[in-house]
Amino acid sequence: MPKMITEQHERKIAQMIRHWPIEHALDWNAVCIGAQGILAWDNPPTRQALDKKILIKVAYKTKKEHLKLEKQKLKGIPRPRSTLDAMKKITRLQAENDALRAELAKMAEIANRLIYNSTIAGLSRERLMAPLPTLSERGERPGTARQ
Incomplete structure (x- = not known):
């Protein structure tokens, strides 16, 4: 078969x-x-x-x-010349990654604090998350900023 x-x-x-x-x-x-x-x-x-x-x-x-x-x-990715160069780059990128994670955590904490405090002050979540008005809605001309 x-x-x-x-x-x-x-x-x-x-x-x-x-x-x-x-x-x-x-x-x-x-x-x-x-x-x-x-x-x-x-x-x-x-x-x-x-x-x-x-x-x-x-x-x-x-x-x-x-x-x-x-x-x-x-x-397209450049190759390190040696293992030592690769290790240095990895260490640098890990440190940068850790710094960015810490910064992101601080920003998240600030955002939570602002949302909490504004909710206590009476602003709804929908009002807080409303998009920013455009220049024409605020009555401003481009190039001029409110002081």
């Missing part, structure tokens, strides 16, 4: 291709070897057998294009 690739097998193989890790090269040989486990066959299926299945073929082409775009994005 000939070996058959069912629709369920097709979906599982396409799923495997869609979740292919970026670190590993995607080629038909690797897909055939991965499909062997899904199909539970003694030998891997041929590239031609998998390529005949539209779902698998489309998943392969789509993932290949996605990986190509990812590589192009990475080419």
